[in-house]
Amino acid sequence: MSVAGILKGKGRTVLSVLPDRTVFEVVRLLHANRIGAVVVVDEQHRVLGIVSERDIVRILAQRGPASLDETVADHMTRPVSTCSEHHSIDWVMEEMTQHRFRHVPVTEKERLVGIVSIGDVVKAKLEVAEAEAAQMRQYFAAS
Numbered sequence: 564m565s566v567a568g569i570l571k572g573k574g575r576t577v578l579s580v581l582p583d584r585t586v587f588e589v590v591r592l593l594h595a596n597r598i599g600a601v602v603v604v605d606e607q608h609r610v611l612g613i614v615s616e617r618d619i620v621r622i623l624a625q626r627g628p629a630s631l632d633e634t635v636a637d638h639m640t641r642p643v644s645t646c647s648e649h650h651s652i653d654w655v656m657e658e659m660t661q662h663r664f665r666h667v668p669v670t671e672k673e674r675l676v677g678i679v680s681i682g683d684v685v686k687a688k689l690e691v692a693e694a695e696a697a698q699m700r701q702y703f704a705a706s
Contacts, residue, residue: 564687566655566669567648570677572687577668577678579604582611582636586622589614589635599680600666603639608674612639615666645670646679652687655679 579602580589589601593616600615614635622630622638630638645668646655655667659681669677 564652564691565648566646566650566652566677566679569652569679569683569687570648570669573683575677577602577675579608579675580614580635581606582639583634585632586614586619586635586638587631590619590631593619600678602643602668602675602678603635604675610643610645610668610670610673610675612636612641613643613666613668614639615664640664643668647671648676652684656681656684656688659684 578592578596578598580592582603582605592601593599600613602610603612603614605611612635618638618640626633644658644662644664646658647670658667659665665681667679668675669679
Protein backbone atom coordinates (compact mmCIF):
# COMPACT_ATOMS: atom_id res chain seq x y z
CA MET A 564 0.00 0.00 0.00
CA SER A 565 1.13 3.54 -0.69
CA VAL A 566 0.57 6.92 0.92
CA ALA A 567 -2.03 7.57 -1.80
CA GLY A 568 -4.08 4.68 -0.42
CA ILE A 569 -3.95 6.11 3.08
CA LEU A 570 -5.02 9.55 1.85
CA LYS A 571 -7.83 8.02 -0.18
CA GLY A 572 -9.21 6.47 2.99
CA LYS A 573 -8.65 9.29 5.48
CA GLY A 574 -8.89 12.32 3.22
CA ARG A 575 -6.52 15.13 2.46
CA THR A 576 -7.56 17.56 5.15
CA VAL A 577 -4.54 18.86 7.01
CA LEU A 578 -4.41 21.78 9.39
CA SER A 579 -1.64 24.23 8.77
CA VAL A 580 -0.59 27.62 10.08
CA LEU A 581 1.50 30.50 8.86
CA PRO A 582 4.82 31.03 10.67
CA ASP A 583 3.64 34.21 12.41
CA ARG A 584 1.05 32.37 14.54
CA THR A 585 1.86 32.12 18.24
CA VAL A 586 2.73 28.94 20.06
CA PHE A 587 -0.43 29.41 22.16
CA GLU A 588 -2.59 29.59 19.01
CA VAL A 589 -1.06 26.29 17.88
CA VAL A 590 -1.71 24.74 21.31
CA ARG A 591 -5.38 25.72 21.04
CA LEU A 592 -5.56 24.39 17.46
CA LEU A 593 -4.06 21.04 18.49
CA HIS A 594 -6.47 20.74 21.39
CA ALA A 595 -9.60 21.86 19.51
CA ASN A 596 -8.97 19.43 16.65
CA ARG A 597 -7.59 16.57 18.74
CA ILE A 598 -4.48 16.28 16.60
CA GLY A 599 -0.81 15.79 17.45
CA ALA A 600 0.89 18.17 15.02
CA VAL A 601 0.30 21.13 12.77
CA VAL A 602 2.28 21.93 9.63
CA VAL A 603 3.78 25.40 9.23
CA VAL A 604 3.47 26.66 5.65
CA ASP A 605 4.00 29.81 3.64
CA GLU A 606 1.29 31.56 1.62
CA GLN A 607 1.81 29.13 -1.28
CA HIS A 608 1.34 26.11 1.04
CA ARG A 609 5.00 25.12 0.89
CA VAL A 610 6.09 23.29 4.02
CA LEU A 611 8.37 25.37 6.25
CA GLY A 612 8.23 23.36 9.46
CA ILE A 613 6.08 21.34 11.82
CA VAL A 614 5.04 21.81 15.45
CA SER A 615 4.02 18.74 17.42
CA GLU A 616 2.87 18.10 20.97
CA ARG A 617 6.43 17.02 21.74
CA ASP A 618 7.71 20.34 20.44
CA ILE A 619 5.28 22.21 22.70
CA VAL A 620 6.54 20.29 25.74
CA ARG A 621 10.15 21.01 24.76
CA ILE A 622 9.42 24.71 24.20
CA LEU A 623 7.71 25.09 27.58
CA ALA A 624 10.43 23.14 29.42
CA GLN A 625 13.23 25.22 27.87
CA ARG A 626 11.66 28.68 27.71
CA GLY A 627 8.74 28.65 30.14
CA PRO A 628 5.19 29.96 29.77
CA ALA A 629 6.33 33.24 28.16
CA SER A 630 7.17 31.20 25.06
CA LEU A 631 3.45 30.77 24.39
CA ASP A 632 3.41 34.34 23.03
CA GLU A 633 6.31 33.71 20.64
CA THR A 634 5.81 32.76 16.99
CA VAL A 635 5.96 29.20 15.78
CA ALA A 636 8.64 30.31 13.31
CA ASP A 637 10.95 30.61 16.33
CA HIS A 638 10.26 27.06 17.51
CA MET A 639 9.09 24.83 14.66
CA THR A 640 11.01 21.71 13.76
CA ARG A 641 12.84 22.11 10.48
CA PRO A 642 13.78 20.85 8.05
CA VAL A 643 10.76 18.58 7.79
CA SER A 644 10.88 15.09 6.33
CA THR A 645 8.10 14.84 3.78
CA CYS A 646 6.83 12.16 1.46
CA SER A 647 4.79 11.98 -1.71
CA GLU A 648 1.79 9.86 -2.57
CA HIS A 649 3.89 7.25 -4.36
CA HIS A 650 5.92 6.37 -1.23
CA SER A 651 5.11 3.02 0.34
CA ILE A 652 3.83 2.78 3.89
CA ASP A 653 6.89 0.64 4.66
CA TRP A 654 9.15 3.53 3.59
CA VAL A 655 7.15 6.02 5.70
CA MET A 656 7.22 3.69 8.70
CA GLU A 657 10.99 3.29 8.38
CA GLU A 658 11.45 7.09 8.24
CA MET A 659 9.26 7.58 11.30
CA THR A 660 11.09 4.88 13.24
CA GLN A 661 14.58 5.94 12.24
CA HIS A 662 14.06 9.67 12.90
CA ARG A 663 11.62 9.32 15.83
CA PHE A 664 8.72 11.41 14.60
CA ARG A 665 5.03 10.62 14.30
CA HIS A 666 3.79 12.84 11.46
CA VAL A 667 4.94 13.16 7.86
CA PRO A 668 3.51 15.89 5.63
CA VAL A 669 2.64 14.76 2.11
CA THR A 670 3.71 17.13 -0.66
CA GLU A 671 3.17 17.38 -4.37
CA LYS A 672 5.24 19.85 -6.39
CA GLU A 673 6.50 21.25 -3.06
CA ARG A 674 2.93 22.02 -1.88
CA LEU A 675 1.24 20.48 1.16
CA VAL A 676 -1.49 18.02 0.08
CA GLY A 677 -1.96 15.87 3.19
CA ILE A 678 -0.40 14.38 6.29
CA VAL A 679 0.23 10.83 7.45
CA SER A 680 0.50 9.92 11.13
CA ILE A 681 1.93 6.83 12.75
CA GLY A 682 -1.66 5.85 13.55
CA ASP A 683 -2.54 6.00 9.85
CA VAL A 684 0.44 3.80 8.99
CA VAL A 685 -0.33 1.23 11.69
CA LYS A 686 -3.98 1.10 10.61
CA ALA A 687 -2.95 0.54 6.97
CA LYS A 688 -0.49 -2.21 7.96
CA LEU A 689 -3.20 -3.95 10.01
CA GLU A 690 -5.64 -3.78 7.10
CA VAL A 691 -3.08 -5.41 4.82
CA ALA A 692 -2.35 -8.14 7.38
CA GLU A 693 -6.07 -8.81 7.91
CA ALA A 694 -6.68 -9.04 4.16
CA GLU A 695 -3.79 -11.49 3.77
CA ALA A 696 -5.10 -13.60 6.67
CA ALA A 697 -8.58 -13.66 5.12
CA GLN A 698 -7.10 -14.79 1.80
CA MET A 699 -5.18 -17.58 3.54
CA ARG A 700 -8.32 -18.74 5.36
CA GLN A 701 -10.27 -18.71 2.11
CA TYR A 702 -7.50 -20.64 0.32
CA PHE A 703 -7.36 -23.35 3.00
CA ALA A 704 -11.16 -23.58 3.21
CA ALA A 705 -11.31 -24.15 -0.55
CA SER A 706 -8.65 -26.89 -0.43
